[in-house]
Amino acid sequence: MSRTEFVLATAIILFVAFCLGWFANWLLHRFTRVAAGDVAQLDKMSQELHEAEETRDQAITYLQQREAELTNQLAQTEAELSAAMEGLRDARHEAEEMRAYIESQSKSADGADAVFASKR
Structure with missing residues (x-):
């Protein structure tokens, strides 16, 4: 594995981790949002x-x-x-x-x- 492949694999893993964190945050706020009636x-x-x-x-x-x-x-x-x-x-x-x-x-x-x- 060359240095470029390693940097690219690390960047992809970090991007996927970022996307999963953002999605989890959005999902959490979606379900815990306070309704207007409340x-x-x-x-x-x-x-x-x-x-x-x-x-x-x-x-x-x-x-x-x-x-x-x-x-x-x-x-x-x-x-x-x-x-x-x-x-x-x-x-x-x-x-x-x-x-x-x-x-x-x-x-x-x-x-x-x-x-x-x-x-x-």
Whole structure:
């Protein structure tokens, strides 16, 4: 085999390999090509996903606002409860003082009646 025949045989083999690779590439892309209907469906799905994400973000924002409102309302209610409990505690203390005063007045009045009765 001469040098020219060897170069020619190598060139033919490389050309055939190139043609087979190109044909395999074309065949692969031919079978894996995305149909127009599939692209439309993907577009529709991406739009729905975007809308769902917006709805989720709005729901999260609403829930955060609602949580802040309820936390504020709870703090206000706890403050009112604390004030009411303090007022009730003061009223009970005052009522206890009034009872003690009335009892002491009642005892002194009974003692005065006894002294007055003994002088008669």
